[in-house]
Amino acid sequence: MLWQKExxxxxxxxxxxxxxxxxxxxxxxxxRNLRAQTKPGQKPIKNDSISLQKRKEGNEHFGQSRWVDALELYNESICHAQPGSKNISLAYANRAACFLKMKRLDECLRDIELAKEAGYPAELMPKLDQRKIDCLKEIKEGRSRSEHFRTKLDFEPNEKFPCMANVVDIERDADGDYSVVAKADIDIGQTIVVEKVFLVYLFELKAQKCNICLKGYTNLIPCEKCAIAMFCSDKCRHNPLHDYECGLVYSTNSQLNGSLMNDVRGILLAINMFSTADELEEFVEETIKSNPTCLPDSLSNQKSQYEAFLKLPINESMISPDQMMCLTYEVYNQLLNMPKVDAFFRTKKLRRFLMHLVFYHIQILENNSVQGSVKLLSGMNQGRLVTCYNPTGLIEKYFRHSCAPNVVTAEGDGNHIFMTIRPIKKGDRLTFSCFMFLVESKDKRQKILWERRKMICSCTRCKGVAATSEERRQFLFDPDFQSIVLTKLPLDHSNTEQIQKVTDKCVNFLKKYDRTEWCDEIGAVVHIYIHLLLSNKPLTLPLSA
Ligand SMILES: [Zn+2]
Ligand SMILES: [Zn+2]
Ligand SMILES: [Zn+2]
Structure with a gap:
């Protein structure tokens, strides 16, 4: 049915x-049945009394030294404040105080400026000036903790695929499929991929992350119109995507709303790359006609990325044909409700094309989105597991899955990040695990892979290749192993000394047994090592099994 002509x-x-x-x-x-399960979304309009309320709540948390919680509430206060209201400047000033306490000093200075630009009241100015003096003093004393999360490759970029390190390459295996292979020995704990995700939409935590690029814990500024979107910079604020979507809420159910609006955003992203719908149609037709298994020439610009997106693998559908069509219908109508989109697909011919494009996009996204489910490590909702965004990366499809992985993937600030979790030798294949099952049984792994990915795994671990009983006995007498497995997770994030100590032990252990095949003991150490690697960073693991 898809791409069929009359x-x-x-x-x-x-x-x-x-x-x-x-x-x-x-x-x-x-x-209608789909919608009946949830309430229709309400337009998120600015409201000064909500803004005031959120600031007050923030102040309460601030008084109890809960900086991150306070910061999140000040973000909401800024987002809800009506344009021109003094609530904006007051919340910026309070957020500056949070950043000061968190030793994010650059952010503190920037918020003080934002408060002034937003018309901070003259009678309170001495307080703000003092905050600036305190901040400058701390900067002088070198106390800044503005963290650089792992958003940089540990190597020079690969020439063709600049999001990937030059020590790895994509190769075609004997079975015709691609895999990523090491061109040199790679140490453990190295960042080998930092890919800006191609398509992403925030399900929740909307006031806590940039609507466009997902950057968080930064000087977020509000959308001038709605009470939902925040941006990390003017550049993201002027990105046209949110302009189309501003004020649009499909459902109050964040899952339903998020997945539908993510599909809507995918089409908007495509529309923005082309000046006319005819050009878009031509591009899509050319791409789907060409060999789908062909490696893209590069992923260095938007159109090459879109080409790779259109060629992402579509396996068996995870949802029923009726559900697929319902979604297509809803997404199609949401799109045409936007005047700019309505004008873009002006003819009947173009609208028929849009129907198919929406259907095709949904199929791709159903198969290739990794739901960013995170256990919130801090803030008001600490401990709660939320699906906060749906990121679609393009490079991941070239990495093979293995239940005995040597690479871990994580999301951070809108980047898809791959790090090595075991030492890698030149010529080794780099593999990651779709799910975090490092110690689960084969039956459980195969069941989950089949249910969620329609995949039968034939990795070395599933084939029964394992460490010998002699090797496993050796671990039990290894003092590093003994102390690593006694580590209780999660560790206290502020105790950087302890984190470093255990990390060093994991690295030592995994280097000592670098060629040992997978077994529960290796799995247990890798499990702890991954937690330490990602601790206290705004990174999220793939959905845990
Ligand atoms: Zn941004
Ligand atoms: Zn908006
Ligand atoms: Zn396996």
């Missing part, structure tokens, strides 16, 4: 997918 004539239209699935009346009824 006839063989040169200028034939694409088939009407909605008519083919029983007509619009049927789809309307089905989508």
């Amino acid at each position: 006839s063989n004539k040169a200028n034939a239209l694409y088939a009407d997918l909605f008519a083919l699935s029983g007509g619009e009346a049927r789809l309307k009824l089905m989508t």
Whole structure:
């Protein structure tokens, strides 16, 4: 049905997918059921009394030295404040105090400026000036803790795929599939991929991260119109994506709303790359006609990334055909409700193309999005597991899955980050585990992989290759091993000394047994090592098994 035309004539239209699935009346009824499960979304409008309330709550947390919680509430206060209201400047000034306490001193200075630009009241100015003096003093004393999260490669970039290190390359295996192979020995704990995710939409924590690039714990500025979106910079604020979506809420259910709006954003992203819908159509048609297994020439610009996106693998559908069509119908209508999109796809022919494009995008996204489920490490919702965004990376498809991985993937500030978790030798294949099952049984792993990915794993661990019983006995007498496995997670993030100590032991152990095949003992150490590697960083692990 997908990409089928009405006839063989040169200028034939694409088939009407909605008519083919029983007509619009049927789809309307089905989508009504979909919507009936949740309340329709309400327009998130600015409201000064909410802004004031959030600032007060923030002050309470601040008084109890809970800086991150306070910061999150000040973000919400800024986001809800009406344009021109003094609530904005007051919340910026209070957020500056949080940053000062967190020793994020550059951010503190920037917030003081933002407070002034937003018209901070003259009578309170001495307080703000004092904050600036305190901050400058701390900077002079070298107390700044503005962290650089692992958003930099530990090597020079690969020429063709600049998001990847030059010590690895994509190669075609004997079975015709691609895999990523080491061109040199790579140490443990190295960052080998930092990819800006191609498509991402925030499900939750909307006031805590940049709406466009997901940067968090920074000087977020509000959308001038809605009470939802925050941006990390003017550049992100002027990105056209949110302009289209501003004020649009499909459902109050963050899961349903998030996955639908993520599909909407995917099409908006494509629209923004082309000046006309005809150009977009031509590009898509050329791409799907070309060999889908062909490696893209590069991933260095938006169009090459979109080409790679359109060629992402589509396996078996995770959702029923009816659900697929419902989603397509809803996304299609949401899009055409936007005047700019309505004008972009002006003819019947182009709208039929849009129908198919939406369907195709949804199929790709259903198969290739990694839900950024995070256990919140800090803030008001500490400990709660939330799906906060749906990032689609492009490079991941070239890495093979293995239940005995040597690489871990994580998300941080809108980047897809890959780090080595075992020493790697030249010629080794780099593999990651789709799910965090480092110590689970084969039955459990195979079940999860089949249920969620329709995949049967044939990695070395699943084939039964394992450390010998002699090797495993050796671990039990290894003092490093003994102390590592006694580590209780999660560790206290502020205790950097302890984190470093255990990390060093893990590294020592994993280097000593670098060629030992996987076994529960190796799995247990790798498990702890990964937690330490990502501790206290705004990184999120893939959905845990
Ligand atoms: Zn941003
Ligand atoms: Zn907005
Ligand atoms: Zn396996």
